[in-house]
Amino acid sequence: MNTIWIMTKNNLKLLWRRKVMIIIALVGMIATTAAVANAFHTLLDKADDAQGFKLGYTVVQGSKYELVIDTLMDELEKEDIVTQKYSSADADKLIESGEQDVFVTFDKDSYSIVGSEKKSVETRVIQYSLFNVERNMNAFMSGGLKSVEVKESELPTTKTPDAENYYCHAFICCFLSISPIFLSVIYYEDRKNRIWQRYKTGKAGSVSVYLGKYLASFITTMVVFPLLGTLAFCLLFDMKPCNLLIYGGLLALAGLGFTSFGILFFILFKQPAVSIGSMFMILWFVSYLGGVYETYIYCSIPETIKRLSPLYYLNRSLIELSVNGKSDYAIPCVIIMIAMTVVFSAVGMIATKVKKEV
Amino acid sequence: MNDTVVKLDGLIKKYDNRPVVDGLSLEIKEGEIFGLLGPNGAGKSTTMNMICSLLKPTAGNIEVYGMDIKKDINKIKPLIGYIPQELAIYGNLKAWENVELFTSLYDIKGKELKGAIDEALDFVGLSEKRSSFAKTFSGGMKRRLNIACALGHKPKLLIFDEPTVGIDPQSRNFILEKIKAINKMGTTVIYTSHYMEEVEAICSKVAIMDNGKIVACGTKDELKNMVRKNPDEEVSLEQVFLTLTGKKLRDYVEG
Ligand SMILES: Nc1ncnc2c1ncn2[C@@H]1O[C@H](COP(=O)(O)OP(=O)(O)OP(=O)(O)O)[C@@H](O)[C@H]1O
Ligand SMILES: [Mg+2]
Numbered sequence: 001m002n003t004i005w006i007m008t009k010n011n012l013k014l015l016w017r018r019k020v021m022i023i024i025a026l027v028g029m030i031a032t033t034a035a036v037a038n039a040f041h042t043l044l045d046k047a048d049d050a051q052g053f054k055l056g057y058t059v060v061q062g063s064k065y066e067l068v069i070d071t072l073m074d075e076l077e078k079e080d081i082v083t084q085k086y087s088s089a090d091a092d093k094l095i096e097s098g099e100q101d102v103f104v105t106f107d108k109d110s111y112s113i114v115g116s117e118k119k120s121v122e123t124r125v126i127q128y129s130l131f132n133v134e135r136n137m138n139a140f141m142s143g144g145l146k147s148v149e150v151k152e153s154e155l156p157t158t159k160t161p162d163a164e165n166y167y168c169h170a171f172i173c174c175f176l177s178i179s180p181i182f183l184s185v186i187y188y189e190d191r192k193n194r195i196w197q198r199y200k201t202g203k204a205g206s207v208s209v210y211l212g213k214y215l216a217s218f219i220t221t222m223v224v225f226p227l228l229g230t231l232a233f234c235l236l237f238d239m240k241p242c243n244l245l246i247y248g249g250l251l252a253l254a255g256l257g258f259t260s261f262g263i264l265f266f267i268l269f270k271q272p273a274v275s276i277g278s279m280f281m282i283l284w285f286v287s288y289l290g291g292v293y294e295t296y297i298y299c300s301i302p303e304t305i306k307r308l309s310p311l312y313y314l315n316r317s318l319i320e321l322s323v324n325g326k327s328d329y330a331i332p333c334v335i336i337m338i339a340m341t342v343v344f345s346a347v348g349m350i351a352t353k354v355k356k357e358v
Numbered sequence: 359m360n361d362t363v364v365k366l367d368g369l370i371k372k373y374d375n376r377p378v379v380d381g382l383s384l385e386i387k388e389g390e391i392f393g394l395l396g397p398n399g400a401g402k403s404t405t406m407n408m409i410c411s412l413l414k415p416t417a418g419n420i421e422v423y424g425m426d427i428k429k430d431i432n433k434i435k436p437l438i439g440y441i442p443q444e445l446a447i448y449g450n451l452k453a454w455e456n457v458e459l460f461t462s463l464y465d466i467k468g469k470e471l472k473g474a475i476d477e478a479l480d481f482v483g484l485s486e487k488r489s490s491f492a493k494t495f496s497g498g499m500k501r502r503l504n505i506a507c508a509l510g511h512k513p514k515l516l517i518f519d520e521p522t523v524g525i526d527p528q529s530r531n532f533i534l535e536k537i538k539a540i541n542k543m544g545t546t547v548i549y550t551s552h553y554m555e556e557v558e559a560i561c562s563k564v565a566i567m568d569n570g571k572i573v574a575c576g577t578k579d580e581l582k583n584m585v586r587k588n589p590d591e592e593v594s595l596e597q598v599f600l601t602l603t604g605k606k607l608r609d610y611v612e613g
Contacts, residue, residue: 002467002468003462003463003465006462007459010455010458010459013451018450189449189450193445193449197442197446198440198446198460198507199463200411201411202435202460202463203435203436203463203464204465208463
């Protein structure tokens with residue numbers, strides 16, 4: 001224990017004496033987040049709620065909906081939806097040209113809805129409203145009448161985060177995952193100065209040597225990204241983390257998991273450049289699937305593939321917890337992070353023991 | 359009482375089937391300063407690395423304090439202090455932090471650790487520089503720190519692998535004096551070098567190594583007697599080496 005603590009302490013000194021590296025990492029994260037959040041502002045903000053879109057429609061003569069159509073449109077207008085009646089129109093063309101966001105064709109006994117790909121939420125709003133209309137009309141036929149209501153709160157949509165909140169979460173997770181690169185400094189010095197000779201001749205086993213580096217990296221990661229990063233984000237971008245205990249707990253587990261993953265690259269490859277390069281490649285992919293570059297909410301990648309990325313679970317849990325206060329992804333996330341920690345640190349310890357150079 | 363500290367028996371190390379250490383057998387006794395002399399590439403470092411378990415022998419046995427290195431390595435490790443040929447210190451740690459780190463590898467803690475750091479730094483004359491970063495040190499000071507890092511756990515056997523390479527005569531003399539002093543306190547020392555004068559100055563027993571083999575082994579006088587033609591003839595170790603190997607040591611060193 002004592003040995004591990006002294007090794008951790010000195011490794012921390014080695015890491016933190018390169019302040020520049022840590023400052024660059026932190027500033028880099030903030031700058032990237034600001035840039036990306038700004039670029040995607042419009043995308044996410046529009047999704048914030050389904051207000052202010054354009055609806056076009058046609059009604060054929062003698063449609064059963066003629067009775068209620070004016071009331072319905074009035075109600076929709078109240079919800080800031082701009083409606084426009086066409087005597088005849090090509091729905092697909094109107095949608096494609098962007099003239100309308102959603103188009104409804106009322107036939108005699110049925111209706112059809114066409115929505116643009118980017119307006120799936122809006123399309124659902126209309127679908128739900130019409131479903132309500134249908135229900136009320138059926139009730140009217142069978143004797144009881146209720147006025148047509150469109151209630152947004154009943155809509156089966158969940159809240160979505162704004163761009164800043166989303167990207168603050170996403171980038172903290174992303175940078176946390178790559179932060180073991182800080183360790184490259186120590187592994188580089190160990191090899192350049194052949195320090196490993198001392199570790200191998202010393203009584204402390206390879207497990208202590210491994211843990212000394214592991215803990216130093218983990219502590220650094222936690223201080224830089226979850227702590228300082230979150231603090232900066234809350235002040236600068238109005239980030240809204242969920243319950244701090246859960247937030248910190250999930251990030252700590254993720255820190256353990258990704259640290260044990262990252263260290264592997266330094267143990268397995270002799271050249272720091274190769275270690276960093278291969279680690280970046282894999283983590284870029286993991287981040288990509290995890291919704292760091294493209295929000296997972298609007299990402300077209302199939303769910304099954306996204307689920308290959310541990311960052312997807314982490315991101316999604318944190319963001320959903322922040323916005324909705326709950327997430328179905330939190331428990332799987334905890335399990336995955338623990339599994340990563342156990343598997344990768346076991347491999348890391350064994351590799352440290354087997355390799356000639358620690 | 360068994361006073362053998364290191365016993366090598368038919369030690370072989372091969373790289374790609376080329377023997378670098380070739381059937382080495384030696385005994386080093388308690389309290390000796392044992393000089394291992396040989397030109398560049400003779401296999402000195404390789405032998406030392408095998409004794410302190412940095413390298414696995416291809417064949418042969420190593421016993422340290424009567425214990426087999428294959429079985430009792432964990433009992434042997436705390437008994438040995440190894441000073442690597444090339445500096446193994448962190449430039450970005452202060453002198454005392456370097457000693458602290460490498461001494462802690464031997465499960466030494468608290469007050470004992472603090473005392474050990476002070477003693478080791480004092481011994482190599484770096485007390486005043488204890489809070490300076492190692493990267494700011496001169497070559498000689500780095501060498502001394504390199505030594506201090508192996509002293510903290512108070513080993514009974516110290517292995518110096520060319521500790522005086524690339525430093526000025528004053529620093530060299532300082533180090534040689536210190537080695538003599540630590541030996542007087544009861545530590546057995548193995549000292550490898552390709553400098554004849556150093557070995558002649560401090561070692562009680564000398565082995566001459568070439569091409570992975572021991573060419574001759576004995577006290578300085580025994581070795582000199584091997585080549586003396588009459589009892590009054592003045593001979594140096596250099597001459598011994600020349601006679602026994604047919605080669606000048608300087609040729610290797612410079613070539
Ligand atoms: N990893 C290795 N692979 C192949 N050959 C090696 C390896 N390490 C050492 N050698 C060879 O083994 C031989 C002995 O090397 P060693 O370092 O033991 O010599 P030395 O006597 O310590 O020399 P020096 O005075 O230069 O330190 C050299 O010829 C060297 O090239
Ligand atoms: Mg050598």
